[in-house]
Every structure is written in C-alpha cells, then in structure tokens.
Amino acid sequence: MALLTLSSPHAKGSNRTSDLMRWVILACVPGLALQTYFFGWGNLHNVLWCACIALSCEAIVLKLRGRAPAFYLKDYSALVTAVLLGLALPPLAPWWISLVATTFAIVFAKHLYGGMGYNPFNPAMAGYALVLISFPVAMTTNWATPSSMLADGQLGLGDTLAVIWQQSPLPDGFSGATPLDVYKHEIAYKTEETVRAFAVFGEHFALGWEWVNVAFLLGGLVLLGLKIIPWQTPVAVLTGLAVPSLLLGSDADQYTPLSIHLLAGATMLGAFFIATDPVSSSTTPLGRLVYGFGIGLLTYIIRTWGGYPDAFAFAVLLMNFAAPLIDVYTQPRTYGFAGPKRGPKSRENQ
Amino acid sequence: MATSNLNTIVKNGLWDNNPALVQLLGLCPLLAVTGTVVNALGLGLATTMVLLGSNISVSLIRNFVSESIRLPAFVMIIASLVTCAELLMKAFTYELYQILGIFIPLIVTNCAILGRADAFACKNPILPAATDGLMMGLGFTAVLILLGGMREAIGQGTLFADMQLIFGPAAESWKIVLIEDYANFLFAVLPPGAFVAMGLIIALKNIIDQRIENKRALATPKTEVGSKRVRVTGKIA
Numbered sequence: 001m002a003l004l005t006l007s008s009p010h011a012k013g014s015n016r017t018s019d020l021m022r023w024v025i026l027a028c029v030p031g032l033a034l035q036t037y038f039f040g041w042g043n044l045h046n047v048l049w050c051a052c053i054a055l056s057c058e059a060i061v062l063k064l065r066g067r068a069p070a071f072y073l074k075d076y077s078a079l080v081t082a083v084l085l086g087l088a089l090p091p092l093a094p095w096w097i098s099l100v101a102t103t104f105a106i107v108f109a110k111h112l113y114g115g116m117g118y119n120p121f122n123p124a125m126a127g128y129a130l131v132l133i134s135f136p137v138a139m140t141t142n143w144a145t146p147s148s149m150l151a152d153g154q155l156g157l158g159d160t161l162a163v164i165w166q167q168s169p170l171p172d173g174f175s176g177a178t179p180l181d182v183y184k185h186e187i188a189y190k191t192e193e194t195v196r197a198f199a200v201f202g203e204h205f206a207l208g209w210e211w212v213n214v215a216f217l218l219g220g221l222v223l224l225g226l227k228i229i230p231w232q233t234p235v236a237v238l239t240g241l242a243v244p245s246l247l248l249g250s251d252a253d254q255y256t257p258l259s260i261h262l263l264a265g266a267t268m269l270g271a272f273f274i275a276t277d278p279v280s281s282s283t284t285p286l287g288r289l290v291y292g293f294g295i296g297l298l299t300y301i302i303r304t305w306g307g308y309p310d311a312f313a314f315a316v317l318l319m320n321f322a323a324p325l326i327d328v329y330t331q332p333r334t335y336g337f338a339g340p341k342r343g344p345k346s347r348e349n350q
Numbered sequence: 351m352a353t354s355n356l357n358t359i360v361k362n363g364l365w366d367n368n369p370a371l372v373q374l375l376g377l378c379p380l381l382a383v384t385g386t387v388v389n390a391l392g393l394g395l396a397t398t399m400v401l402l403g404s405n406i407s408v409s410l411i412r413n414f415v416s417e418s419i420r421l422p423a424f425v426m427i428i429a430s431l432v433t434c435a436e437l438l439m440k441a442f443t444y445e446l447y448q449i450l451g452i453f454i455p456l457i458v459t460n461c462a463i464l465g466r467a468d469a470f471a472c473k474n475p476i477l478p479a480a481t482d483g484l485m486m487g488l489g490f491t492a493v494l495i496l497l498g499g500m501r502e503a504i505g506q507g508t509l510f511a512d513m514q515l516i517f518g519p520a521a522e523s524w525k526i527v528l529i530e531d532y533a534n535f536l537f538a539v540l541p542p543g544a545f546v547a548m549g550l551i552i553a554l555k556n557i558i559d560q561r562i563e564n565k566r567a568l569a570t571p572k573t574e575v576g577s578k579r580v581r582v583t584g585k586i587a
Binding site: 096100108130133134135136138 | 533535536537538540546
C-alpha cells in the first residue's frame with residue numbers, strides 16, 4: 001500500500017493571471033447579453049471593436065518595449081480592459097471614441113507606467129474618463145433607448161454599424177438620456193411620482209438597466225464564489241453608495257432614491273468588475289474596505305452634486321490615487337507580532 | 351577661448367541644457383498657454399526678449415552689485431523688462447495680448463530667467479551672457495512651438511491658425527486645416543494634455559540623447575585601464 005505524503009500548502013486550482021482574467025470576462029457575458037437584448041447591437045460591437053484595438057495596441061507596445069508579445073497577450077489583461085470599455089461606453093458612440101479610449105487605456109494608462117501589474121490607475125477607467133472629458137457631446141447623446149420603448153424594435157445590426165461607422169444620423173427617439181440623468185435633472189422641479197412616470201424608468205426602477213445590473217451582480221457573485229475577487233471591495237462600494245443615500249437622500253422628491261442608484265448606471269459593473277481590479281486597488285483586507293467605501297461615497301457625491309450623471313470612472317480614478325496611502329496605513333498584524341505595523345514611521349523602524 | 355565657448359553656450363541653450371526640457375523651468379506658462387502655435391510663439395518671443403535683455407543688464411552690473419542684494423536687483427531688472435514687453439505687446443499685438451492675459455506679466459516669475467541671471471549672467475562678460483540669454487530663449491521658444499503645434503493639431507485639427515495676430519493680415523492664409531469637421535479633442539486643449547505632450551517630448555529627447563550616446567560609445571574603441579591579465583588556462587581564443 002503506497003501512502004503518498006504531500007506537504008503543505010495544499011493549494012488547489014490555479015491562480016494564474018490568464019485563468020483569473022478569463023473568468024472575469026466570462027462573468028461579464030450575462031451582462032453583455034442583456035445589454036444587447038435591451039439596447040441593441042452597439043455594446044456587443046463595441047466590445048469586439050475595443051478588443052481588436054486593445055490587442056493590436058498591446059502587441060505593438062510590447063514589441064516596442066522589447067518584450068515577447070505572445071507571452072503577455074496570453075494573460076488576457078488587455079482583453080479585460082477592452083471588454084470593460086466596450087460595456088461602459090455608450091452603445092451608439094462613434095468608432096473613434098472607442099479607438100481613442102482603448103488606445104489611451106493600453107498605451108498611456110497601462111504601458112507607459114510599466115505594463116501589467118505596474119499601472120497605478122485602472123486602464124479602462126482612465127480611457128473612459130479621457131473620452132468623457134474630451135468629447136462630452138458624443139459621450140452623452142449616444143445612449144440607446146431600451147428596445148421596449150421603441151415601437152418598431154431596436155436598430156438592426158446594419159443600421160447600428162452605419163450609425164457607429166458612417167455616423168449616419170440617428171432616427172428620432174433611438175437615443176436618449178439615461179435614467180440617472182433624467183432623475184437628477186427632472187427632480188429639481190417635479191415630484192417623485194411625476195418623474196417616475198417617464199418611460200425611461202419602466203415598471204420597476206430603470207427600464208433595461210435594472211436587469212443589466214442584476215446580470216452583472218450575478219456575474220460578480222460567481223467571481224466572489226470562485227474567490228477571484230475579494231468580498232471587501234464590492235460590499236464596501238455598495239455600502240458607500242447606500243449609506244449617504246439613506247442618510248441624506250432618503251427624500252425621493254429631492255434626491256435620486258437608493259434603488260435607482262444601485263440598479264441604474266454602472267453601479268454593479270463598477271462594484272464587482274472595475275473596483276476589484278487587483279493592480280490598481282488597495283491590497284490589504286481593511287484597505288479594501290476603505291478603498292471601496294471611498295469609491296461608493298465619491299460616486300454618490302458626484303452623481304448628486306457633480307456635473308455628470310454617472311461618476312464611476314472618476315470615483316475609481318480618485319481612489320486609485322489614494323490606494324497606496326491606504327495600503328500604508330492598513331497593514332495587517334504579522335503573525336508573531338503584537339500589533340500591526342502601520343504608517344510610514346513604523347515601516348522605517350522595521 | 352571665445353568661439354568654442356560660445357559654441358557650447360549655443361548647444362547648451364538649444365539642446366543639452368534646454369530650459370524647458372532639461373532644467374524644467376518656467377513650466378507654468380509652458381503648460382498654460384501652449385494651446386495653439388500662435389500663443390506659444392507669442393509667449394516664446396516675449397520670454398526670449400526678456401531673457402536676452404535681463405542677461406545683458408545683469409552682466410553689465412555684475413561688478414557693482416554686492417552678493418547680498420543681487421536677487422532683488424535682478425528681480426527689479428526682470429520686472430522692468432517684462433513691463434516693457436507687456437507694453438510693446440499691448441501696442442502692436444493687442445489681440446494676442448488679450449489672449450495671453452495674465453501670463454505676460456507672469457513672465458517675471460519664470461524661474462528660467464532668474465535662474466540664468468543668477469547662474470550665468472552675473473558671472474560672465476556681456477557677449478557670452480547675451481548669447482546664453484538668446485539661446486536659452488530660443489530653446490524655450492522651440493519647445494513652446496512644438497508643444498503648441500502638437501496640442502493645436504490634436505486638439506483642434508489645425509496648424510498655424512490665427513497667425514495674423516503676430517504677423518499681420520498677410521498671415522491669415524497660413525492656417526492649415528488638417529482634418530475637416532474635426533471633433534475637438536478637449537483633453538489636448540486642456541492643461542492635462544499639455545502635461546502628457548510635454549512628457550512625450552522629454553521622452554523623445556531622452557531617446558535621441560541615448561541613441562547619440564550609443565553611437566559614440568560604438569565609435570570610440572574601449573581603452574583598457576591598467577594592466578591586462580593574460581589568460582593562461584582553459585580555452586584560449
């Protein structure tokens with residue numbers, strides 16, 4: 001009888017970058033499918049188009065930097081950036097918006113800082129913020145109307161391509177403001193009931209958006225179950241958004257209610273897929289709670305009092321700035337030592 | 351001494367010790383007003399004029415001003431020259447003066463000017479000091495124009511727009527439209543774009559310097575220092 005003795009650690013499964021990234025992409029699929037169902041072919045097209053650009057840019061930059069493109073392309077990190085951008089950009093945004101955003105994300109936000117693992121900012125959100133600041137008109141007028149609001153159904157594939165590539169004028173009613181945008185602007189001089197009557201909110205909270213967000217929530221829960229993302233970040237993001245919303249903005253006649261904050265816009269995509277980026281987020285358990293809470297709080301602040309209807313990109317970028325500092329002050333206790341070694345001074349004394 | 355020394359001064363100002371690319375001085379106006387070529391050229395010329403004048407004046411008084419009060423004296427000189435530049439621009443290029451606004455009086459605080467006065471002009475006779483001022487100014491202007499060109503091309507899709515503000519009505523036709531119906535790229539027009547473009551220009555200069563250095567290292571044969579040990583064991587090539 002042969003006894004096979006294995007010494008610890010008894011690690012199971014794989015935690016290679018490529019496997020983790022592949023799971024992140026797979027977990028996006030339900031959300032993307034529902035986005036395509038509710039808002040037409042635009043997002044699907046954007047994901048594919050961004051993927052082409054991201055992979056080409058990644059290969060070119062790696063070549064220029066004298067690295068082996070095949071090795072780094074296989075870790076799927078560029079593809080994740082592309083997928084997130086494709087999901088986040090307005091479905092009917094012209095082709096050059098995706099081009100500028102993806103190129104900036106890969107070349108500037110990722111590789112100029114040293115490539116995979118060295119970027120202080122989330123590349124996808126850096127690219128998104130760049131185009132949002134640079135092309136405000138194209139970024140706010142190209143959100144597709146949910147299919148169920150259109151009498152003849154959503155634009156066909158051919159028409160979508162024509163809008164994106166030839167910038168053929170969009171027929172009336174095929175694009176419109178997002179629920180967050182409508183609520184924020186209409187509530188200024190209307191009551192909750194009259195604002196809720198707008199077709200863009202549908203029967204529940206936000207027509208189309210609610211199901212897209214639920215799909216991203218499910219995808220995120222799968223990632224949590226597989227322990228690919230830590231639980232602290234998404235929980236803290238949602239808490240950071242919910243606490244001020246319940247404390248300050250519980251009056252739905254003045255402020256956007258919590259249900260719309262959670263189920264419209266980029267909330268679930270942001271909380272589970274963007275804020276949890278392992279490179280640019282905080283790395284300690286306590287730090288992730290602070291980091292996530294900061295993102296949620298900033299999102300609420302910018303959504304409520306800022307100039308933009310949604311704010312996830314800015315909130316994530318601002319907290320990316322703070323992540324290294326948060327890490328310094330949230331070091332966990334090392335086994336065998338009495339207290340945690342936190343702060344820059346205790347670091348020097350170690 | 352004179353010619354080789356002047357050559358070094360010229361090379362220093364334009365390339366090796368360029369105020370914008372190597373010393374990184376005067377970045378505030380550099381980043382703030384280089385939205386177009388014409389703004390960059392206007393500010394560059396004004397700075398060059400002030401730099402040339404201040405270097406000459408400081409060099410002239412260098413033996414009469416004591417160490418302890420030299421900085422206030424330099425600042426007085428620079429401030430007077432900036433006032434001259436401001437009045438001249440008001441008189442001849444009023445529209446450009448209005449566009450550049452506060453950044454013309456702010457040339458006083460441009461560290462490149464005080465830096466050259468203190469580091470070079472107060473220790474050298476007039477001719478080298480004047481050459482240094484002119485070359486530093488031209489080096490600064492060249493970077494400004496390059497930056498202005500990049501930001502104008504990317505931000506607005508044009509080049510040399512509104513050149514009539516400096517060169518008179520004849521220059522109105524100099525405008526080159528690179529792309530028709532260009533959707534303005536606001537990021538390049540706003541200050542963050544200036545930071546990114548500046549970083550790219552500095553990176554380009556470093557690459558060129560590195561190439562030159564590599565070539566030089568290849569061209570000059572390595573000389574062995576000290577005695578060379580002769581290898582006597584193993585495979586002897």
